[in-house]
Amino acid sequence: MALPKHADTLERIWHYAYLVICGLIFLFLIAPILVVIPLSFNVEPYFTFTEKMLKLDPTGYSMRWYDLLLTFGMIDPDAARGGAWWADAWANSNWINATKNSIIIGFFSTLIATALGTFAALGLSRPEMPYRRTIMAVLISPMIVPIIITATGLFFFYSSIGIADWSIFGWKIPYLGVVLAHATLGIPFVIITVTATLVGFDHSLTRAAANMGADPVTTFFKVQMPLILPGVISGGLFAFVTSFDEVVVVLFVGGLDEQTIPRQMWNGIREQISPAILSVATILVIISVALLTTVELLRRRSERLRGMSPG
Amino acid sequence: MTDGLANQGASNSPGELLLTTVDGKPLKQALIHAQSRAKRRAFFLVMPLLLFILITFVAPIAQMLHRSVHNDGFIVTEDFGTGERTPIMVNLTQWFDENPPGSEIDESAYAALAADMVVLKEERAAGQAGTRINYEISGSRSLFTKTARNADKLAPPYKEAIIGVDPDWDNPELWTVMRSASSAYTATFYLAAIDMTRDANGNIEMVNENRQVYVKLFQRTLILSLVITFLTFLLAYPVAHLLATLPLRYSNLLMILVLLPFWTSLLVRTTSWMILLQSQGVINDAMVGLGVLDDENRIQMMYNQAGTVIAMTHILLPFMILPLYSVMRPINPSYVRAARSLGATSWTAFRRIYFPQTVPGIGAGALLVFILAVGYYITPALVGGADGQLISNLIAFHMQKSLNWSLAAALAALLLGGILILYWLYDRLIGIDNLKLG
Numbered sequence: 001m002a003l004p005k006h007a008d009t010l011e012r013i014w015h016y017a018y019l020v021i022c023g024l025i026f027l028f029l030i031a032p033i034l035v036v037i038p039l040s041f042n043v044e045p046y047f048t049f050t051e052k053m054l055k056l057d058p059t060g061y062s063m064r065w066y067d068l069l070l071t072f073g074m075i076d077p078d079a080a081r082g083g084a085w086w087a088d089a090w091a092n093s094n095w096i097n098a099t100k101n102s103i104i105i106g107f108f109s110t111l112i113a114t115a116l117g118t119f120a121a122l123g124l125s126r127p128e129m130p131y132r133r134t135i136m137a138v139l140i141s142p143m144i145v146p147i148i149i150t151a152t153g154l155f156f157f158y159s160s161i162g163i164a165d166w167s168i169f170g171w172k173i174p175y176l177g178v179v180l181a182h183a184t185l186g187i188p189f190v191i192i193t194v195t196a197t198l199v200g201f202d203h204s205l206t207r208a209a210a211n212m213g214a215d216p217v218t219t220f221f222k223v224q225m226p227l228i229l230p231g232v233i234s235g236g237l238f239a240f241v242t243s244f245d246e247v248v249v250v251l252f253v254g255g256l257d258e259q260t261i262p263r264q265m266w267n268g269i270r271e272q273i274s275p276a277i278l279s280v281a282t283i284l285v286i287i288s289v290a291l292l293t294t295v296e297l298l299r300r301r302s303e304r305l306r307g308m309s310p311g
Numbered sequence: 312m313t314d315g316l317a318n319q320g321a322s323n324s325p326g327e328l329l330l331t332t333v334d335g336k337p338l339k340q341a342l343i344h345a346q347s348r349a350k351r352r353a354f355f356l357v358m359p360l361l362l363f364i365l366i367t368f369v370a371p372i373a374q375m376l377h378r379s380v381h382n383d384g385f386i387v388t389e390d391f392g393t394g395e396r397t398p399i400m401v402n403l404t405q406w407f408d409e410n411p412p413g414s415e416i417d418e419s420a421y422a423a424l425a426a427d428m429v430v431l432k433e434e435r436a437a438g439q440a441g442t443r444i445n446y447e448i449s450g451s452r453s454l455f456t457k458t459a460r461n462a463d464k465l466a467p468p469y470k471e472a473i474i475g476v477d478p479d480w481d482n483p484e485l486w487t488v489m490r491s492a493s494s495a496y497t498a499t500f501y502l503a504a505i506d507m508t509r510d511a512n513g514n515i516e517m518v519n520e521n522r523q524v525y526v527k528l529f530q531r532t533l534i535l536s537l538v539i540t541f542l543t544f545l546l547a548y549p550v551a552h553l554l555a556t557l558p559l560r561y562s563n564l565l566m567i568l569v570l571l572p573f574w575t576s577l578l579v580r581t582t583s584w585m586i587l588l589q590s591q592g593v594i595n596d597a598m599v600g601l602g603v604l605d606d607e608n609r610i611q612m613m614y615n616q617a618g619t620v621i622a623m624t625h626i627l628l629p630f631m632i633l634p635l636y637s638v639m640r641p642i643n644p645s646y647v648r649a650a651r652s653l654g655a656t657s658w659t660a661f662r663r664i665y666f667p668q669t670v671p672g673i674g675a676g677a678l679l680v681f682i683l684a685v686g687y688y689i690t691p692a693l694v695g696g697a698d699g700q701l702i703s704n705l706i707a708f709h710m711q712k713s714l715n716w717s718l719a720a721a722l723a724a725l726l727l728g729g730i731l732i733l734y735w736l737y738d739r740l741i742g743i744d745n746l747k748l749g
Contacts, residue, residue: 029569
């Protein structure tokens with residue numbers, strides 16, 4: 001990308017202008033995400049930088065909105081902060097309950113999506129797979145079809161089969177409808193990432209394993225699984241994030257008690273936006289940085305395992 | 312058995328040497344066997360997921376499509392407790408069957424209506440039947456409940472009696488709507504979704520100018536999506552080019568700036584744009600602070616189309632950068648160098664040599680961004696205000712507020728049809744297998 005020595009003045013100007021333009025576009029990409037972080041420590045209930053904040057005056061900053069996340073919904077938020085206070089927060093804080101729901105729904109939908117998606121990706125990447133293209137198109141479609149259409153369809157479907165009343169031995173399965181829907185939405189990501197790791201997979205490895213007397217199950221766990229594991233984990237993380245961030249389906253088919261973090265945020269933004277939303281947003285940004293790092297490390301490991309890059 | 316097969320194979324191709332496997336099967340057949348077994352095995356791996364998707368995704372959407380042409384709210388009532396279905400409006404439906412469209416609404420029609428009103432009162436279904444008509448003529452729900460309340464007092468001549476309860480019954484349009492509602496399968500909702508209706512004689516016509524909303528909204532969705540696609544292209548091209556030409560060490564680092572928004576919650580990104588764009592928000596405050604703007608003349612950047620376009624361009628930008636990058640990375644720089652050494656200016660070298668090689672990436676990114684933009688819901692709902700709403704928002708409105716579910720389903724079906732055509736095109740041109748996520 002460096003300028004050649006013979007470049008004339010105009011080319012030099014253009015080159016630096018181009019770098020500045022790229023810098024501005026990167027700023028456009030990243031600034032909106034970073035701007036919420038300092039604002040979430042605002043001592044005032046405003047959504048903009050106060051003078052104190054700009055002067056880096058410590059009194060302009062506070063943790064009050066993070067504290068509000070814990071106390072909002074508690075029975076007695078003003079009690080002394082001891083064991084009883086934390087027990088109250090754990091049981092009644094709206095945001096803590098939303099987090100619990102989000103994690104439970106995310107965990108089970110990821111489990112379903114990853115398990116089914118990995119096996120399907122194994123089948124799809126075999127050269128013998130019949131109707132490969134059509135089936136792939138169907139399996140990826142939940143990512144393409146607008147979420148409002150999926151949610152509308154599920155709303156009618158779930159109410160016609162009465163999924164809210166389904167039970168096993170008298171135990172009503174909680175979150176069932178939302179978990180199944182989120183699994184569906186996560187599946188395309190698992191398929192895409194796992195088939196990507198299977199591209200260039202050396203099928204002679206499995207044949208070699210079979211040759212040495214391994215049965216298909218052993219071959220899968222000892223030969224294929226270690227090689228595709230990075231892809232499976234990234235796919236699973238994608239599926240989890242999809243569920244963790246999904247609000248429309250939850251709004252349409254979730255029960256009133258099935259509050260999740262995005263739903264709580266959605267309500268907060270629509271009704272009266274409070275800076276507490278910004279502290280949630282900050283926490284979510286930190287989580288996404290962690291996830292992105294994990295996925296990048298996994299991708300590099302996968303490429304190294306498959307000998308695609310030196311490492 | 313094996314012998315028989317072997318003989319058959321031999322007789323089919325006399326003179327050729329027949330290759331057999333160890334157990335005596337002809338090689339060709341053994342191969343076909345093995346291949347079909349491999350096929351079955353591959354298919355069995357995919358089948359659980361395929362079934363799962365068919366049940367949890369395809370079936371619900373198929374059911375929704377059915378609802379867009381089927382609405383029996385006017386002719387059947389369902390008991391919520393027992394699920395028992397009772398026909399209503401039987402007499403009127405029969406009258407419609409016997410009298411073609413355009414017939415005079417005579418005493419026999421009103422008599423049928425009066426008889427049905429008695430049933431509506433018994434079944435407590437007047438509200439439901441009225442709601443079905445209310446989708447097309449507002450005020451009909453109360454017309455039905457009011458008339459059903461007085462059903463027992465109605466006496467011949469029914470025409471005067473019913474019009475005496477409410478003169479609205481003398482509206483020919485009402486009778487046209489009731490006629491179309493008396494059959495469960497109807498194209499009414501699709502007509503409504505493209506701003507059309509039937510006149511008293513059953514002919515299709517456009518609705519009044521001031522009631523035309525949906526065609527305009529489809530147009531707006533298309534235009535805004537095109538604008539957003541174009542903007543993402545403008546912003547993504549230089550960045551993708553920079554990433555593709557930098558050494559991997561640096562480009563991997565910069566790539567994080569592209570992937571981080573991709574991994575960040577959609578709601579977080581939308582919230583960020585809200586606090587940036589608000590009239591008391593960061594951008595306006597900064598401009599007032601710098602003296603660019605007066606405090607009174609803050610720019611309204613949110614709750615209008617500008618808000619939708621800015622926020623969605625940001626959110627969809629990675630979907631344009633990634634396909635462009637994966638096409639630009641393998642482009643050999645010596646082509647451009649060769650062009651330059653043959654005397655091309657840098658602009659000509661770019662236009663004639665570099666740009667044509669990136670067209671597949673532009674196509675992939677543009678189609679993907681456009682497909683995603685057309686169906687967007689959350690961002691326009693939060694930052695779009697009244698005139699930044701897209702078609703998805705109207706579907707949500709009919710699902711949650713107006714409760715005209717069949718119209719919502721018809722709008723969704725039209726949107727889905729458009730998306731599926733684009734998706735098919737994407738698969739044909741680019742191939743879904745080439746979809747990459749980071």
